[in-house]
Amino acid sequence: MIRMIIADDEHITRMGLQSLDWEEEGFELAGLGANGLEALALIRNVKPDLVLTDIKMPGLDGLALMALMQAEQPAIKWVFITAYHQLDYAMAAIKLGAVGFVLKPTDPDEIMAACRKAKQAIEEDRQREAIELGLRHQLKEYSFTLQGMLVPDHEVSKHNEVIALIMDEIELNYQHEMTIAKVADKLHYHPDYLSRLFKKETGENFSDTLTRIRLQKAMDMLADPQRKVFEIASQVGIRDARYFGQLFKKYFGQTPNDFRKMLFVRSDERGDALNDK
Numbered sequence: 001m002i003r004m005i006i007a008d009d010e011h012i013t014r015m016g017l018q019s020l021d022w023e024e025e026g027f028e029l030a031g032l033g034a035n036g037l038e039a040l041a042l043i044r045n046v047k048p049d050l051v052l053t054d055i056k057m058p059g060l061d062g063l064a065l066m067a068l069m070q071a072e073q074p075a076i077k078w079v080f081i082t083a084y085h086q087l088d089y090a091m092a093a094i095k096l097g098a099v100g101f102v103l104k105p106t107d108p109d110e111i112m113a114a115c116r117k118a119k120q121a122i123e124e125d126r127q128r129e130a131i132e133l134g135l136r137h138q139l140k141e142y143s144f145t146l147q148g149m150l151v152p153d154h155e156v157s158k159h160n161e162v163i164a165l166i167m168d169e170i171e172l173n174y175q176h177e178m179t180i181a182k183v184a185d186k187l188h189y190h191p192d193y194l195s196r197l198f199k200k201e202t203g204e205n206f207s208d209t210l211t212r213i214r215l216q217k218a219m220d221m222l223a224d225p226q227r228k229v230f231e232i233a234s235q236v237g238i239r240d241a242r243y244f245g246q247l248f249k250k251y252f253g254q255t256p257n258d259f260r261k262m263l264f265v266r267s268d269e270r271g272d273a274l275n276d277k
Helices: 011-018 036-046 062-072 084-096 108-146 153-173 180-187 191-202 206-221 229-235 241-252 256-276
Strands: 002-007 027-033 050-054 077-082 100-103
Touching (some): 002 036, 011 027, 027 036, 050 062, 062 077, 062 084, 062 206, 062 241, 077 108, 100 108, 153 180, 180 206, 191 206, 206 229, 206 241, 229 241
Parallel strands (some): 002 027, 002 050
16 A cells, blocks of 8 residues: 555545545545644655645645655655646656646546556555565675575574664764764673664765764754754764765755755745735
8 A cells, every 4th residue: 555645724625635535546645734734744754655745735835845754764655736826836846857747626537646646656666676685685695695694583683683773872962072982882892893884784884874863963953943953963973064065966966055945935934825814
């Protein structure tokens, strides 16, 4: 089953979308959000495979929601619902990686077709991951076979536990100066061994993972207008604010200030629209 959530600020639209025969199509509807902030909480809680969302919502619009979650859950597929006069938003969503959009007034057949397309992409991703996992396991078996040994189950389990300990250390101490050597010393491992193990099991260098987590934390903090960018940089463990800005733009395609402006400009637009009603 493909786990999905729906987010739309119009109650009638939300109920109409909920009434579609999702289960028959292989989808598990795991939640409904009435605005962007509710959708954000739902995504973090249920970790869906697919988000079907209105592109314009109070609290946090669809584009900002997608940009925020791409850092945390990049595998999620996105389908947007948009009006004719919001096509520029839809094009921006596609550039961010959305798999499709549906124009209002919504047609159930078009919605289901877009979600089927997303489902196919999700299933292809799962198949690739399964193949890669199988190949990694096979290579590990070959490695042990060449050494005249069988792959011990406890060895695989031990590796998983070590990686979990490293990730816990990052989560607890990302705001401080961190190196693989310091973590290795704390966990009583040789740093070279720990570095190779981390890269082998996660596909990422320790420093890259640390940077990614720091920037994810920073992205959340930027939603608070009271926090200055240089303070956020320091709070996530990057003391050089200029370097922080360069890293942020490298990962997310825009500077921290531009990202913050995008959040609050759209918030102002939503407020103006509500006042006009």
